[in-house]
Every structure is written in structure tokens, then in C-alpha cells.
Amino acid sequence: MPFDDLPFPASPFAGTAPAPAVDPSLIAALSAEFSTRAAEHDAAASFPFENFERLASVGLPALVTPEAAGGKGGGLRDALAVVNGIAAGEPSTALVLVLQYVIHNQLWRGSAWPEALREQIARSAATDGALINILRVEPELGTPHRGGLPATVARKVPGGWRLSGTKIYSTGIPALSWLGVWARTDDAEPLVGTWVVPRGTGLAEQGIEVRESWNHIGMRASGSHEVVFRDVFVPDGHAGELRPPAGWAAPDAVATAWMSTLFSGVYDGIARSARDWLVSFLHARKPTGLNGASLATVPRLQEALGGIEALLLTNRILLRSLSAAVDGGTPPSQSDALLVKYTVTSNAIDAVARALEVTGNPGLSRDNPLERHHRDVLCARVHAPQNDMILTGAGRAALSR
Numbered sequence: 001m002p003f004d005d006l007p008f009p010a011s012p013f014a015g016t017a018p019a020p021a022v023d024p025s026l027i028a029a030l031s032a033e034f035s036t037r038a039a040e041h042d043a044a045a046s047f048p049f050e051n052f053e054r055l056a057s058v059g060l061p062a063l064v065t066p067e068a069a070g071g072k073g074g075g076l077r078d079a080l081a082v083v084n085g086i087a088a089g090e091p092s093t094a095l096v097l098v099l100q101y102v103i104h105n106q107l108w109r110g111s112a113w114p115e116a117l118r119e120q121i122a123r124s125a126a127t128d129g130a131l132i133n134i135l136r137v138e139p140e141l142g143t144p145h146r147g148g149l150p151a152t153v154a155r156k157v158p159g160g161w162r163l164s165g166t167k168i169y170s171t172g173i174p175a176l177s178w179l180g181v182w183a184r185t186d187d188a189e190p191l192v193g194t195w196v197v198p199r200g201t202g203l204a205e206q207g208i209e210v211r212e213s214w215n216h217i218g219m220r221a222s223g224s225h226e227v228v229f230r231d232v233f234v235p236d237g238h239a240g241e242l243r244p245p246a247g248w249a250a251p252d253a254v255a256t257a258w259m260s261t262l263f264s265g266v267y268d269g270i271a272r273s274a275r276d277w278l279v280s281f282l283h284a285r286k287p288t289g290l291n292g293a294s295l296a297t298v299p300r301l302q303e304a305l306g307g308i309e310a311l312l313l314t315n316r317i318l319l320r321s322l323s324a325a326v327d328g329g330t331p332p333s334q335s336d337a338l339l340v341k342y343t344v345t346s347n348a349i350d351a352v353a354r355a356l357e358v359t360g361n362p363g364l365s366r367d368n369p370l371e372r373h374h375r376d377v378l379c380a381r382v383h384a385p386q387n388d389m390i391l392t393g394a395g396r397a398a399l400s401r
Helices: 024-044 049-057 076-089 091-109 115-128 253-284 299-327 334-359 370-382 387-400
Strands: 131-135 153-157 160-170 176-185 192-198 208-211 225-235 239-243
Touching: 024 049, 024 076, 024 370, 049 091, 076 091, 076 253, 076 299, 091 115, 091 131, 091 253, 115 131, 115 176, 131 160, 160 176, 160 192, 192 225, 253 299, 253 334, 253 370, 299 334, 334 370, 334 387
Parallel strands: 131 176, 153 176
Antiparallel strands: 153 160, 160 225, 176 192, 192 239, 208 225
16 A cells, blocks of 8 residues: 555644653653753763653653553654654754664564563663663674674573674663674574673673764764673573574564654754754844844745745654554555655755754854754764665665556
8 A cells, every 4th residue: 555545543733643652741841951961962972871860760761662561552653752852952862762662662563582581671661761772783794784794693602692793883882771782693504683681780791892982973972882792691582583684684664664753753853953943043133234123034034944844844744644654553665664764854954954054153153052953963864774775775666666
């Protein structure tokens, strides 16, 4: 069924969706609170531990965890609302939440995860706010989306496995309680999957080294450092989704839609924060040439703001429609979901660039948040699959119809 023919259960314009799992006023309050520390964390590239303590205090790490496991039982629309709102205040915090939500959704959709393990991960999120990420990217391999086997190897030993390898861009590593590691077995015909390392009291004692290498221009508070595993013991029952490499090529429409929606929601949230700053700036700035009137009265600037509004409205419709389709049990094709990611992130980047263009030096000043929003929103381009893969896949899909 084509995406545009789906009977979406919620309108982007009307309040016809089910009651949200999280009070919107709480999301707004958290976003405002986190925004007060965003510039400081950006300047120092420091991890916002206090944000995650606050999130844990209101149960948001377990937002999409089933109620039977102690969570809130939220869906993709709920996750989008939280991620989008938090990103407007401090986007690195929202990025860590994206990975938490995507992985928790995966844990409960499939049977390839040991039941005791997923129950333990879920309970820890609900009781302690425990965070998880799956570390996939490697120095030689790059992103697994472009093919190839991981160099990280798991060797079977009595009672478990021994894991060795290096991961880069390990988002959230300063605060993770569970380190999912994308690896392969050392068999002649290896299996590929995720080995979950529970974080002990000391990483060094476990054979894990975190190299604080993250020094990007954007999303500087995400703690996306390099992590080295040296013969780390992983107990039996902590390996999930082990399958032959070819088994990972099969499309998963729901997983793709969750990833596309939530990653895109982060960068749309950044763009909305940039738009809000621009509106405040246009009202506040009153050049002498306008005889006491503000820049908000200038038609050229009104038109520029209208163009930004058009981009953000498109994003709103696409994200709400995609999340509603998934929650309603009718996810679109993998290609269509990825085109939503391409469109929303491209619009977000364009919106912030337009705001910079019309504000000139004030927009580029480090005394104002717009230049930070610009650096952050550019990171939308790095999340796999990248734009070239999305467009090539969409073109092939169109040619095959």
C-alpha cells in the first residue's frame, strides 16, 4: 500500500490522537531547564549528566518500555514528542534518548533477544533510568549500513564470551549502563549480532577503555567517544540477534520508521529553537533607520520567516504522519520512511541557514544561540543511512515498480 494512501489515525493539524503518555507541559519544562545549560555544555564538550538524572526522576528513559516491565508503554508518537521537545532545549540529550527508545522498541518487537536479558534492561530503565546504546561504528569499517563485517570479535569461552575490538562515535558512553557491542563470532562462517556488556563499577577493571576523542563542531555534549574492548567477558545469555551476515540485509519497516522519525525529530527540534530565537530577535531589534519600529515590521524579513515556517510545517506533517502510521500498525516502506528522514533533516538544515542569512553578524555571534543551532543541525547529515544511500535506494525502488 503506498504511503500516501495509508489511513493515518491522527491528523497533523487536529488533536485526534490518543492521549499522550507524557504531559506536554512536562516536556516543555524540561526543554526550558536543559536550555539554560546547553551553551555551557557545548563550549566545554561536557556530558549533561544532570539532564539524565532529571529525565530518570520522571521516568522518561522507560517511556517506550512496556507497562508490564515497569515502563510507560508509549508509542512512536510519544517518543517523537519527547525527543523533539528536548532537542529544542539541548539536542545532545535528545540524541541519547533516540538511541534508548529505538533499542527498547527493538527489544520487545522481536524474539531474538534472550527474555531474561531484555527484562533486566527494561526493569533497569524503569527503576534507575538506565541507558543503553549499541556501539556499531568502527575505525576501519565505518558504518555497517555500507556493508562489511565488524572487526570486533566475540570468542566463545566457558560461561560466556570474550569480546575484543574498537568502536568510535559511541554516543552517550559516559552515562551508559548497558553497552551493546556490534560484533561477529570467530567462526569460519561467523554470526553477527549484539553482545550486551553490563557496566560494572569500573570500566578499566572490565577491560574497557574510553578514549575521550569526541571533538566535533556540533552535538558536542553527546559524549560520542572512542571505546576499546580488550578481552572483555560477556556472560552467556547476553548475546542477541545472532545471525549470518546475509540475515541483516532483510528490510525492517518498523525499525526503519522509528529510526527515521526520531533522528529527524531531533534536528527538527533544533530548527524550531532557531526559529524561535529568530522571532525574538526580529521583535527586539529596532534599528534607527526604522524610526523606532522593529525588524519584525520589514516585509522582506517577514517573507524570510514565512519560508522557514513552510519548511517546519512540512516537517511537522511528515513526522506526525509517519509516527501515526507506525503506531496504527501500517508502517510505510523502508524507502518512504527514509525519504521522510531525508526531507525533514534537509528542511531543518535549510531553515537554520535561512535564519543565519537574514540575521548576519548577530546570528553568527557566539553570544547568541543561533550559531550553535547551525553547528548542531549540520550533524543530521552523518546519521546512517546518509543521503546518497537514501536517494539511490528510493530511485531503485521507483525504477522497480
